Amino acid sequence: MKISEETVRHVAALARLSLSDEEVAHLAPQLSEIIGYAEQLQQLNLDDVAPTSHSLARTNVFREDEPWPGLARDVALACAPDSTDEYVRVPAVLEG
Amino acid sequence: MSVHTVKEILASLRRKESKPSEWTETALRMIEQHDPTIGAFLTVDGERALERARRLDGEAFDGALFGVPYALKDNICTRNLKTTAASRILESYIPPYDATVAQRLAATQGVLLGKTNLDEFAMGSSTENSAFQLTRNPYDVKRVPGGSSGGSAAAVAAGMVPFALGSDTGGSIRQPASFCGVVGLKPTYGRVSRYGLIAFASSLDQIGPFTRSVEDAAFVLQAISGHDERDSTSAPQDVPDFVRGLEGGVKGLRIGLVTGLDEHGVDAEVQAAVGKAVQTLQDAGAEVVEVHLPHLRYAVATYYLIAPAEASSNLARYDGVRYGRRAAGQSLAEMYENTRSEGFGMEVKRRIMIGTYALSSGYYDAYYRRAQQVRTRIREDFEQAFKRCDVIVMPTTPTTAFPLGEKVDNPLQMYLNDIFTIPANLAGLPALSVPCGVSSEGLPIGLQLLAHWWDEATLLRVGHTYEQARGFAMPLPRMGA
Numbered sequence: 001m002k003i004s005e006e007t008v009r010h011v012a013a014l015a016r017l018s019l020s021d022e023e024v025a026h027l028a029p030q031l032s033e034i035i036g037y038a039e040q041l042q043q044l045n046l047d048d049v050a051p052t053s054h055s056l057a058r059t060n061v062f063r064e065d066e067p068w069p070g071l072a073r074d075v076a077l078a079c080a081p082d083s084t085d086e087y088v089r090v091p092a093v094l095e096g
Numbered sequence: 097m098s099v100h101t102v103k104e105i106l107a108s109l110r111r112k113e114s115k116p117s118e119w120t121e122t123a124l125r126m127i128e129q130h131d132p133t134i135g136a137f138l139t140v141d142g143e144r145a146l147e148r149a150r151r152l153d154g155e156a157f158d159g160a161l162f163g164v165p166y167a168l169k170d171n172i173c174t175r176n177l178k179t180t181a182a183s184r185i186l187e188s189y190i191p192p193y194d195a196t197v198a199q200r201l202a203a204t205q206g207v208l209l210g211k212t213n214l215d216e217f218a219m220g221s222s223t224e225n226s227a228f229q230l231t232r233n234p235y236d237v238k239r240v241p242g243g244s245s246g247g248s249a250a251a252v253a254a255g256m257v258p259f260a261l262g263s264d265t266g267g268s269i270r271q272p273a274s275f276c277g278v279v280g281l282k283p284t285y286g287r288v289s290r291y292g293l294i295a296f297a298s299s300l301d302q303i304g305p306f307t308r309s310v311e312d313a314a315f316v317l318q319a320i321s322g323h324d325e326r327d328s329t330s331a332p333q334d335v336p337d338f339v340r341g342l343e344g345g346v347k348g349l350r351i352g353l354v355t356g357l358d359e360h361g362v363d364a365e366v367q368a369a370v371g372k373a374v375q376t377l378q379d380a381g382a383e384v385v386e387v388h389l390p391h392l393r394y395a396v397a398t399y400y401l402i403a404p405a406e407a408s409s410n411l412a413r414y415d416g417v418r419y420g421r422r423a424a425g426q427s428l429a430e431m432y433e434n435t436r437s438e439g440f441g442m443e444v445k446r447r448i449m450i451g452t453y454a455l456s457s458g459y460y461d462a463y464y465r466r467a468q469q470v471r472t473r474i475r476e477d478f479e480q481a482f483k484r485c486d487v488i489v490m491p492t493t494p495t496t497a498f499p500l501g502e503k504v505d506n507p508l509q510m511y512l513n514d515i516f517t518i519p520a521n522l523a524g525l526p527a528l529s530v531p532c533g534v535s536s537e538g539l540p541i542g543l544q545l546l547a548h549w550w551d552e553a554t555l556l557r558v559g560h561t562y563e564q565a566r567g568f569a570m571p572l573p574r575m576g577a
Contacts, residue, residue: 008449015408015452016415017445018433027449033508034450038397041466044473051468052475054299054329055524056286061328075192081422088417093428 001039003032099255099572102164102312109163116163120149120207123165126256127209130575135231136241136251138170139178140210149207159205160319166201167260169248170211171218172303173292174198177208181294182226183216185414185421185439195292196327197261197303197320204319209257212247216441217411218268218296220244221513224504225443232500233275234573235539239497242272245306249276252306253573259307259316263293265300266399267492267517270529273306274492274542277531277570279559280306281313284550285524286331288317289324297406298329300399300521310530310559314338317552333550341553342560347381349558352485355386359393360515363495369533369541370491373562377489380565382558387481387488391473392519398474399518400511401454401467407444408451414439446507475523482548487558490516492529492542516544526552530559531570540570 005028012019019027073086082089100108108114124142131137145165152163168174171181173191175198180186194202202208215225223231223246231246233239234254241250245262249272252260262269264282273280281304288303295301305316318339323332353374378384416422416435423438425431440448454463481488493513503510520527525546532543543562547555 003453007453011449011453011456014456015448016412016429016432016436017440017448018437019445023442023445027446030446030507031449031453034400034511035453035463037508038401038454038463038467041394041397041401041470042462044394044466044470046466046469046473049469049472051465052471053468055475055522056329056331058286058329058331063325071192076418079189079192079419081416081420090417091425091428091431 001032001035003028003035099308100258101308102161102258102315103309105164105258106162110157116152116207117146117149119163120145120165120209123209123257126254130254130256133232133237133575134234134250134254135229136212136247136254136256137167137210138180138182138213138228138247141177141208145207145209152205152207159203160315161201161204161206163205163207164259165207165209165257167209167212167248167251167257168198169214169245169260169262171214171263171294172198172261173294174208174211177211179211179294180228181217182214182228183439183441183444184227185435187421189420193292196289196324198292200320212245212251212260214247215244216444217294217407218244218263218265219407219443219447221267221271221510222503223247224500225441227441230500233497234575235277236497236537236574237576239499239539240275242275242497244268246272248306249273249278249280252276252278252308254575255572259305259312261303261305261320263301263303264521265296266403266521267514269304269306270492270517270527270542270544271514273529275497275540277540277573278306278308279310279313279531280304280529281317282520282527283317283321283552284526286329286333287526287550287552288320289327289330291324291326295410297403298410299406300403310528310556310563311339311342313528314342314556336553338553338556341557344557345381346377346558346561349382349487350485351377351382351384352387352481352488353384354392354488354490355388357490361494362491365535366491366495366541370489370543373532373543373566374489376565377558377562380561385485387484389477389481389519391470391477394470395474395518395522396511396515398467398470398522399514400450401463402471404447404451405454405464406451408448408455411444411448443507471522474519478523478525486547486554488546490544490546492516492544496535496537496539496541520546525549526555528555528559530563532566534571
């Protein structure tokens with residue numbers, strides 16, 4: 001499986017990474033090699049084999065609907081790189 | 097250099113032959129003396145540790161790990177103590193809460209000394225992917241300590257702390273334990289809460305101890321095990337008394353020897369040491385049977401699709417908004433991209449890219465879903481094998497510790513090193529690495545034992561029996577080349 005530099009740029013955009021031309025040139029052959037290695041899974045006949053997403057198949061893990069204290073707002077906001085008294089602040093999402 | 101086990105420290109404290117502050121002072125001295133060479137710690141919290149130990153000096157012995165110094169891998173959140181995951185993106189992150197394991201160890205009256213180095217976000221097998229520093233193998237400082245929990249392994253091997261916690265997603269406790277000549281345990285998935293563990297691949301990650309003896313591993317596992325309602329994947333499973341079960345011996349137990357490992361390039365000395373260990377267990381009364389794991393050869397390919405897929409999803413949270421580093425950007429999207437591109441190192445980017453690719457439209461079925469199906473096959477292999485035996489043995493790693501720099505530019509070669517450790521994560525099984533010898537170059541070799549789901553008791557019993565019967569003590573590391 002050959003992964004082109006164009007594909008690397010596309011995947012990087014999906015992952016919200018901006019890669020330099022140098023990084024793209026470096027990653028394309030490495031990803032080709034790694035994904036190429038993973039191609040061996042294509043040899044197996046896996047008809048009717050259910051996928052395992054988790055070794056411990058627990059579903060619907062509920063707790064009692066009782067409120068407990070979470071992080072206080074000021075404590076949570078103290079972790080943010082930019083905040084006002086009440087909110088996390090980010091660059092403008094919409095123009096104008 | 098004299099080093100002590102958790103058990104010895106507890107016995108001395110209980111008899112009032114020593115005080116908690118003396119052990120903390122000794123540990124801090126060892127760190128001061130050796131860590132400039134070894135590089136195990138990212139943060140040493142010396143003042144607070146001493147303060148805490150001195151407070152314990154005045155108290156009656158109470159708590160399972162009363163006065164015992166320890167370290168945590170720096171992807172385990174500690175309240176008011178920097179937790180970086182060895183990443184620039186979390187370089188100055190100070191968590192406002194404790195991981196459940198940190199809370200539980202604090203409740204046993206242990207003394208936290210600091211946070212240890214790792215591959216960034218636990219992605220690596222040599223600790224060379226840390227954004228901050230190299231960690232060196234105490235047995236040969238020109239070699240890697242293994243990874244990703246290389247700092248915790250090296251800290252215990254060098255005698256800086258009697259135990260440390262790490263996390264194991266594809267071998268990140270067992271492989272460095274093997275390389276550094278200490279005991280490393282990955283519990284059954286769900287045995288130990290992951291709350292507060294910085295997520296890498298959530299269906300595989302599990303926290304466990306590094307110690308100088310199997311018995312110490314049982315002590316520490318006891319302290320950190322059990323259901324936690326803050327982690328929905330932690331299991332409401334009874335926690336047996338791991339320490340009491342240690343002395344039962346192996347008479348009548350069936351040890352499963354995995355056939356066909358030759359194709360994975362096992363070093364002759366590793367093979368010989370593991371063979372000798374199996375003989376020791378046989379002499380102690382165990383029965384040896386052969387077992388076959390036909391899908392073992394697909395484990396690395398399976399893992400390096402599933403783990404990066406989960407990682408690419410988990411690491412989406414690092415966007416410069418709520419915590420961690422933020423880079424400048426004209427728009428929100430540009431800020432995200434700049435933050436992530438500056439904040440993540442190359443291996444993390446590589447894994448995010450593999451994972452995003454494997455999950456992207458048109459490739460999902462061919463890669464991610466297929467890997468999940470092979471994961472089912474690997475699990476079934478173990479179910480079959482455990483019908484024939486109680487414990488499976490394999491080498492922990494195909495080779496001993498490799499030289500620093502040898503594999504950094506060859507990610508696939510680095511990944512292939514995990515062949516024997518990955519299967520336990522994919523299946524969720526408990527697995528233990530115990531030192532079983534030293535190579536002609538003086539490098540430690542690890543014996544890996546795997547047991548049935550939730551059967552850490554048998555795993556530890558076999559490990560302990562072997563350790564008692566193996567007829568040698570691990571030589572202390574040289575801390576030099």
